[in-house]
Amino acid sequence: MIEVRIHGRGGQGAVVASKILAVTIFKEGKYVQSFPNFGVERRGAPVTAYTRIDNKVIFLRCKIYNPDHVVILDPSLIEAINITEGLKEKGWVIINSDKEPSHFNSLLKKYRVATVDAHSIALKHGLGSKANPIVNTAILGAFCKTTGLFRLSSLLEAVREEVPAAQERNVQAVEDAYHQVKY
Amino acid sequence: MKKILMGNHAVSYGALLSRVEVIAAYPITPQTQVVEELSKMCAQGKLKARYINVESEHSAMAACIAAEQAGARTFTATSSHGLTLMHELLHWAAGARLPIVMANINRSMAPGWSIWTDQNDSLSQRDTGWLQIYCESNQEVFDSIIQAYKIAERVLLPVMVVLDAFVLSHTYEPVDIPEQELVDQFLSKLDYPYKLDVKNPCSFGSLLPPEYYLELRYKMQKAMEEAHDVIIKVDKEYQQMFGRSYGGLVEEYRTEDAELVLVASSTVASTARMVVEQLRDEGVKVGMIKMRFFRPFPTQEVVNALKGKKKVAVIDRNISYGQGGIFCEEIRSVLYNIDQHERPPVFGYIAGLGGRDITPTTIREILSHTLKEDKPKENIIWIGVKH
Numbered sequence: 237m238i239e240v241r242i243h244g245r246g247g248q249g250a251v252v253a254s255k256i257l258a259v260t261i262f263k264e265g266k267y268v269q270s271f272p273n274f275g276v277e278r279r280g281a282p283v284t285a286y287t288r289i290d291n292k293v294i295f296l297r298c299k300i301y302n303p304d305h306v307v308i309l310d311p312s313l314i315e316a317i318n319i320t321e322g323l324k325e326k327g328w329v330i331i332n333s334d335k336e337p338s339h340f341n342s343l344l345k346k347y348r349v350a351t352v353d354a355h356s357i358a359l360k361h362g363l364g365s366k367a368n369p370i371v372n373t374a375i376l377g378a379f380c381k382t383t384g385l386f387r388l389s390s391l392l393e394a395v396r397e398e399v400p401a402a403q404e405r406n407v408q409a410v411e412d413a414y415h416q417v418k419y
Numbered sequence: 420m421k422k423i424l425m426g427n428h429a430v431s432y433g434a435l436l437s438r439v440e441v442i443a444a445y446p447i448t449p450q451t452q453v454v455e456e457l458s459k460m461c462a463q464g465k466l467k468a469r470y471i472n473v474e475s476e477h478s479a480m481a482a483c484i485a486a487e488q489a490g491a492r493t494f495t496a497t498s499s500h501g502l503t504l505m506h507e508l509l510h511w512a513a514g515a516r517l518p519i520v521m522a523n524i525n526r527s528m529a530p531g532w533s534i535w536t537d538q539n540d541s542l543s544q545r546d547t548g549w550l551q552i553y554c555e556s557n558q559e560v561f562d563s564i565i566q567a568y569k570i571a572e573r574v575l576l577p578v579m580v581v582l583d584a585f586v587l588s589h590t591y592e593p594v595d596i597p598e599q600e601l602v603d604q605f606l607s608k609l610d611y612p613y614k615l616d617v618k619n620p621c622s623f624g625s626l627l628p629p630e631y632y633l634e635l636r637y638k639m640q641k642a643m644e645e646a647h648d649v650i651i652k653v654d655k656e657y658q659q660m661f662g663r664s665y666g667g668l669v670e671e672y673r674t675e676d677a678e679l680v681l682v683a684s685s686t687v688a689s690t691a692r693m694v695v696e697q698l699r700d701e702g703v704k705v706g707m708i709k710m711r712f713f714r715p716f717p718t719q720e721v722v723n724a725l726k727g728k729k730k731v732a733v734i735d736r737n738i739s740y741g742q743g744g745i746f747c748e749e750i751r752s753v754l755y756n757i758d759q760h761e762r763p764p765v766f767g768y769i770a771g772l773g774g775r776d777i778t779p780t781t782i783r784e785i786l787s788h789t790l791k792e793d794k795p796k797e798n799i800i801w802i803g804v805k806h
Contacts, residue, residue: 255591259423262593268423269592274535274585274774295693296584297555297686297776411609 237290238385239300243319244309246279249372252398253307254285260386260394261289269294282317289385307379309354309371314340323347330379330417332371337418347364350419352378357412359366361405373399373406379411388414424594426587429557430496430522430580431456432594433564435466436602437520440491440609443482445472445501448534449584450524453496476501480508480519487517488623490614492568496517498584499526499540506544509577513548513639516613518571518578520564521549525685525736526584527773535774536584538685538737542745544711548577548639550646551713556688557587557594558641562663569606569653574646576639584774586686597661605660643715646786650712668717671724672746673699677706678729679789680763682750684710687734687777694782705786710746717755724760725754732789734782736771743767743799766795770802 240257244250253274258270273284286300293328304327308319320329320343329347331340332354340349354371364370373395380391390405399406424432430453432443442461444454460466469486473479487493497505502523512519519692523541527533541551560582567578582588590594613621627635651667658664670688673695674680677721683691688709693742698705708724710717725731735744742748748769754762766789771777781802 255423258591262421262423267593269590270423271585271590274589294592295689296779297590297689298776301778403772 237288237294237296238305239303240287240289240305240307240391241300241303242285242287242307242309243313243317244283244372245287245313246281246283246369248283248309249370250283250285253372253376254287254310256373256391256394256398257287257379259398260376261287263390264386266291267294274299274367282313288301303327305330305379305382306384307375308414309375320347327390328382330375330382348419350378350382352413352417354378354409354413357409357416360412361409363402363405363409374409374413377410378417380410381414381417382419421593421595423589423591424557424561425452425589426557426560426582427452427457427524427589427595429561430564430582431460432596433561434494435460437494437565437568437600437606438492438603438608439444439466439468439494441483441486441493442495443477443479443486443493444474444495444497445473445479445500446475447501449526449588450496450498450501450522452588453522454525456494457494469657476504477508480505480512483519483521484508484512484515487512487519487611488515488615490609492609493519496522496524496581498524498603499528502540502544503528506547509544509547509549511624512577515638516566516575516642518575518609518611520571520578520580522560522564522580522582524584524588525581531773533773534584536583536586536736537754537772538735538745539772541581542577542590542737545714545745548643549575549714550576550643552578552580552711553684554580554582554587555684555686555709555715557590557592558663559665560587561594561596562657562665566603566653566657567728569656570646570649573649573653574642576642578707581685583686595663601660601748605656606692613673631785645775646715647717649729650715665711666709667720668712668715669720669724670711672707672709674706674708674724676704678704679706679786680725680728680731681705681782681786682710682731682733682746683707684713684746686738687771687782690777690779691734691782694779694786697779698783698786702728703786703790713746716749716753721750721753722757725750725763726757728763730766730789731763732766732768732785733783734768734777736769736777738769738772744769764794766792766800766802767798768802775803
């Protein structure tokens with residue numbers, strides 16, 4: 237079983253990202269489960285969402301405490317919360333950032349780091365506003381390339397189905413992030 | 420067709436494919452998406468139902484009672500304080516023998532204010548005359564709504580389909596949604612025998628002197644007893660049509676040669692399957708029974724599954740203050756009259772109240788404790804209490 241934890245801020249689409257991830261992997265014939273952190277959500281406050289992936293039916297029904305990978309939609313969360321809590325060694329930390337992975341030195345001791353400037357990619361494709369770009373689809377493109385857990389084509393199909401508006405612009409953002417991610 | 424659905428939307432789809440005709444509901448966290456989706460389905464014309472906005476859950480159930488009495492297949496969904504506000508009318512719905520189906524998302528009662536899961540909201544409706552089904556997956560939620568209508572309309576008692584807050588309500592997973600035509604074959608149109616009819620005027624809910632009241636209650640109990648066989652039959656019919664079965668009232672899991680049997684319900688039963696497998700791999704003879712129905716209580720099934728076992732451990736995500744875990748007490752009660760030599764000691768554990776996570780570690784701790792002790796030293800064994 238592979239477990240993924242997504243950190244974002246309320247309004248950035250972390251929960252939707254976890255669902256798109258589930259839909260993508262389900263398309264490839266695997267079993268999936270995705271859920272938000274059980275609680276009340278407020279715009280701007282830290283939000284966590286989870287996805288489980290397995291080749292067999294998933295009976296486990298509790299929170300994820302030891303994720304294989306984490307996805308960070310907002311780099312300011314790195315200072316605010318413990319984003320690597322319980323993360324397995326050598327797990328990927330995929331960060332929305334314009335910096336190089338080497339910038340995150342302290343993380344590199346135990347984990348693998350990938351970065352993608354999802355912020356600029358989202359703005360380029362007119363997703364969200366300058367103050368609040370919607371980066372959830374772009375970061376999944378980076379996740380796809382970095383982890384190799386599923387095909388880009390499955391992800392694009394899921395984005396077209398699951399994103400409520402501007403599907404094609406989201407698809408382009410996913411493709412850009414897929415090609416631009418650094419790791 | 421398989422779709423990735425949240426538990427709440429599995430409820431909505433269950434109501435959609437059951438072709439409900441009247442929905443009266445009031446939104447409450449964590450049930451809101453159930454009724455949002457249903458109102459959308461009505462607005463889009465996908466569901467030809469009258470959606471009634473009401474000012475409270477008490478009114479929601481009152482509207483459902485009236486609609487069902489008029490002969491319409493009726494649905495509502497609620498949670499926690501919403502359910503307990505309905506309490507008076509839950510008695511009415513069952514007493515009037517109305518086959519209403521309702522989903523309840525298990526959410527703890529305040530104070531302290533909580534939106535997370537435990538079973539006290541639904542279990543405190545125990546004596547209202549509603550059947551109760553506790554689900555462990557979104558698929559079971561969907562299937563149970565459809566089964567619930569068939570059961571309710573046959574025994575003329577209302578059914579509550581219960582699912583855990585967040586652990587199911589907000590969790591997305593694959594759900595197989597069958598074709599409408601198949602569901603139509605399984606569940607025919609409601610033909611309620613005692614409906615309001617201007618050609619045959621009757622009085623409903625009028626004053627009933629002591630000469631008659633007892634007999635109505637006797638018939639309610641008989642209907643609950645009849646429900647036992649109906650539930651098993653409906654589950655079998657469902658399997659024939661859709662290929663999925665839930666064992667009727669309870670499911671036995673690896674109990675055949677088990678010495679220790681765990682009793683669990685809702686999503687705890689799902690996680691417990693994993694732990695049972697792990698312990699089996701380690702050579703421990705452990706099994707589980709999943710309590711799917713709480714009312715009618717599966718007395719015979721519980722006795723058959725537990726008699727002669729060495730030990731029983733019950734996990735309750737609920738409490739009856741001054742007594743203990745509610746499932747545990749009922750299980751002890753049905754075991755009382757069996758032969759003393761076949762009666763296992765029953766360990767009662769309380770865990771996970773207010774949405775405290777129940778993980779494989781929690782369940783392992785419960786099983787290890789049961790294996791270690793000969794007999795329960797206390798009526799309640801609390802798990803994870805911080806002092």
